[in-house]
Amino acid sequence: MKSIQKIAVYTSGGDAPGMNAAIRAVVRTGLYKGKQMVGIVQGYQGMIDKNFLDMDARSVCNIIQHGGTMLKTARCQEFRTPEGREKAYKNLVEKGIDALVAIGGDGTFTGAELLSKEFGIPVIGIPGTIDNDLHGTDFTIGYDTANNTVIEAIDKIRDTAASHDRIFFVEVMGRDSGSIALWAGIAGGAEAVLLPEKDTAIEDLITKLEQGYDSNKTSSIVIIAEGDKNGGAYNVAKRVKEKLQFYDIKVTILGHLQRGGNPSSFDRVLASRLGYGAVNALLNGETRKMVGLKNNKVQLTDLSEAINHSTFKLEEDLLEMANVLTI
Template sequence: MASSIKKIGVMTSGGDAPGMNAAIRSVVRTCAFHNIKCMGIYRGYQGLIEGDLEEMDARSVRNIINRGGTILKSARSQDFRTKEGRKKAHETLVANEVDALVVIGGDGSFTGGMVFNEEFGYPVIGIPGTIDNDIFGTKSTLGYDTALNTAVEAIDRIRDTASSHDRLFFIEVMGRDAGHIALNVGVGAGAEEILIPEEDMGLDRLLESLKTSRVSGKTSSIVVVAEGDKIGKNVFQLAEYVEENMPGYDIRVSVLGHMQRGGTPSCADRVLASRMGVKAVETLLEGKSNFMVGINNDELSLTPLDRAVKGKSEIDKELIRVSEIMSI
């Protein structure tokens, strides 16, 4: 594969996600396969500005495919938001003879890459790494499948307690702007109700649903709440409201929080990361730039970075209907 690119930089940026290490490994080894060099950039754009780079080869990424987090670390960079900061980052790449960049992260990371490409004409390819699965142009992002499995396992354990003590549990999962985790986890864990930002259920309807569940013979219930749900200010206020209006329920709240981000990546995330890493490097070698690698209908695809950033991921309407049927 003929190309003018001789060295590629790879970084992780924004929130960490299981599968990022697998993607780093794939990028590095694909570079090695095509006899080009690879530079690992530590701490995202901030590390790029400060020159925190290290050459990596196929052996540099051994035994990391199974590790959560990111060996390259991650950081949010206020400096990169300035033109002066981006100029320093570009100077670092030029000084280290890095010809192109692979950015593993979410929409904020892609926005940075897109601006960098516009200002300096620098080749950039994005790999979506975020557990929220809220990136347009891909059916699944790295870390999403692992986060689902982690959350379902936790809720299964909580349900044991809920059943033993006839309790109603409100369980908050991640998803500030999108309800993909809550919807899929809710269906997978058999939740009685699922509250997501895309569907404003309303307090009255929630109370009515819980009352119906109680009349039907349910003595315990699980309500999965996306952190970005708009019904209450937060999950604790929501629980207090239900407790005031349904005093017969013994209510508890559990916030799963950052445990959803950590842990060993699932097989699905490892395979997806491996496929995306190969596609990212080979796309750059083909002379293409300013794209995000995604997966749709089990086929890898390319979406322009501006569309990936500005587009909106769609919630699965059919799965919402399934959840309503299952909660009867």
Template structure:
């Protein structure tokens, strides 16, 4: 029999579509299993400010289709100190919370792992980030929706690029991960894709664009991840324009619209699977683990490993294919 009687769930870091679907699954799975459920608003800041709300099955009605997070999220500098974490833990225990489900990215997991080790409270992490940059899961929550949002924008931009013989540089999110850029670039038919994980010389990019212009391409789209080494879309566009004036050059920064919007079917189901698995893992005695999806099966990975293992998710065959299909 599990000794866990009350579980707290919170979202932290950047919001990601599908977080609400996950919260819904966590709450309802816990209640079905006879556990009291508490929502912690504004992440770690909410632990310090005692923003705890009792949740029942009706508390999570009509949220599966919503982007963002109904529990809110916030930065919390106090939690980065041991004193701040001690104060948060005191509030958690006073609220009768025995275990936590943490939904977020590597920053969220770092805080959860520290809290669990320092004060021996069980924690299960759910990978909620559009960047798809955590080890131990094929897909993070929100990645599919964000990618589809980018593809929709690329399709619209291509309409005007073709109408005016323009070269568009489209910057997408991804400081350290090029997953969104690569996936959306292939799906959107981009002529070139610039990634943080790969160095691309401006001269090579210009050569590629010149080859396209020489084969009667009347417009082109280049997708750039924000962490790409040449300094982002505006800097790349400026350097290309100095040496290559075949097209009228424009820049579009998609920004935070990639984090919003109603989650796709995939992210709704993924969030539900993650939330269900997280509660069951806690009740089975697991601790400091992240739930992930590997080969379409739920898998548990040590939270510390999910944070520290930075193996790339960029498949070499996709990289090669993107070059071939862009000729």
């Protein structure tokens, strides 16, 4: 592998709180190591449009506390084609970029791995997604902040639920992963949690809510991941209402509220560690790897393994505990 002189960093896919902290760490670590640093604005679309930004240490001042991504993000259908990736690579070469740091989730990593395999450019991925659904890291950037946002909402919803003897169905993000729903359900004291990874029959949910009512529970919170197979919060609430007509039932969809906000201290530190680790990995000759945190240590995982959802499982002990604590 030739000596790396110019490293580019970009964000792609859904934004996540802490991405700016990761960008800051990548840029400043690269500069400290004597490398030139470039930001690619709007991810893969920016590669194709030559939307490059030369960066120095001051380029990343005053961003660590902000959510979103200063480099912005965009979907790019053209990059999905071989012709689009070739165009992007030629633009990188023209700019003198000889290594990449990709911040994002499985879609971002899929594109990065393809580009690296087809043209040989070194790439390291940093897991930036609120879904926490990548294999090879205990936590992804943005997950902690998103959970805190959900918990704050649940706490406020519970106040009004208790005041009016209501059941609230709260839908959280998680099309393929129930990680946010599971953790928020435990931390928020939810009476039930519905997840994409676990089939929950409506009849079983109704039975649980009836048992709670019989044991003098006057209000309940049910957390539903958007990818739950029962069809989302509105559909679940409608079916429960048909059986539990004595309850006042309400639905709250938290939606993209979960992606925003200032990143938590944990996400800022995590992003900084992974950004620092990503640059060091590149300079040590690594490529097509994701830098992650396992057992509080920065470790590398092949990108292909990181995005393999068949190897990603929710914690079985948390699933059991969530059920036990709802009695």
